[in-house]
Amino acid sequence: MSLVDQIAQRAREIRTDGYSMSIGEVLSLYRDGDIDIHPEFQRIFRWDDDQKSRLIESVLLGIPIPPIFVSQRADGVWDVIDGVQRLSTILQFAGEYKNESDMPQPELVLRGGEYLTELDGYVYSKPSEPGTTAFNEALRRDFKRAKLDFRIITKESDPNAKYDLFQRLNSGSVLSPQEARNCLMVMIDRSFYQRVVELSQNANFQASVLLSDRQEEQAYREELVLRFFCQVDLTGGPTELKKEYGEYLTGWMRNAADPESTYSLDTATFNETFELLNRALGEDTFRRHENGRHLGPFSISSYEFVTSGVASNLDRWRTRPSTDLKSRVESIWSADVFRSNSGTGVSPRRRVPRLMSESRKYFGE
Known part of the structure; x- marks a missing residue:
């Protein structure tokens, strides 16, 4: 088989799609069980509050965030392959994140950012600790309207495609x-x-x-x-x-x-x-x-x-x-x-x- 034929064959085995989605839409998918971010990964991917705060700062400033890779299962649910920590941080900040026992987790209290130093002590909605301040309605709307880029491996792809992609994306990573x-x-x-x-x-x-x-x-x-x-x-x-x-x-x-x-x-x-x-x-x-x-x-x-x-x-x-x-x-x-x-x-x-x-x-x- 020639290289050209081999590329054509493998390309047919891995079908992808891509589009942008608002954070508000992602929150709805998560609440409905339409996206699986594998909460067990939280024991593996370790971000501290400074790293999480930098991500939220980037979202608020419109700084591009790497695309999130998901694989569409036979039941239609999206399995997150790459981007678990980014999505879980966004969900935690919005007060939606649940651990592997399906228990709600505390809201993320932001630290001051490199550009937005005044983020320190802010939370998304109701202040849960003394000294914290909630986003106002306009900030919450802006946050929910911010877009995230998704790359989707469709369910027609080779069943092993998502595992191969995960290994490639995480080769040489912090894991x-x-x-x-x-x-x-x-x-x-x-x-x-x-x-x-x-x-x-x-x-x-x-x-x-x-x-x-x-x-x-x-x-x-x-x-x-x-x-x-x-x-x-x-x-x-x-x-x-x-x-x-x-x-x-x-x-x-x-x-x-x-x-x-x-x-x-x-x-x-x-x-x-x-x-x-x-x-x-x-x-x-x-x-x-x-x-x-x-x-x-x-x-x-x-x-x-x-x-x-x-x-x-x-x-x-x-x-x-x-x-x-x-x-x-x-x-x-x-x-x-x-x-x-x-x-x-x-x-x-x-x-x-x-x-x-x-x-x-x-x-x-």
């Missing part, structure tokens, strides 16, 4: 790779995302996986949950992955989360694996063992090797003393099969399949 995956999970199947979050809060998992504050903030714990299931599901032996591991994990997650997929998260295996590991080693489970001591921070290579090996051999380890499992986990640090495949010079696309293949044998001996 961590897992925060972007979390957004994709919410769009694909909210219940799948909720199960992953619940597992990330498992007490044994939390106790045996010690992460830095930065890793916690960037949703790395949810990534480790996905890695666990992706690794257990990995077949093909030690052959190098055809793409970088991050891309591989995202692709696996998209397939697993698809409501039409037959895949189901094996929570029983996850829970038992971390119960055994926490009982045996606690917070030292994934820390380097050397000269009888546990050293350093959390090790992703040991996580991959140990969790895959134990999960694949639960029948063996559930009937043995915790001291046996402790000795086996600590022994990996001197084992050639682990050391040769987990050094800094081994890329994840080579490391992961090799460790998975060897770990199942190592913990099955």
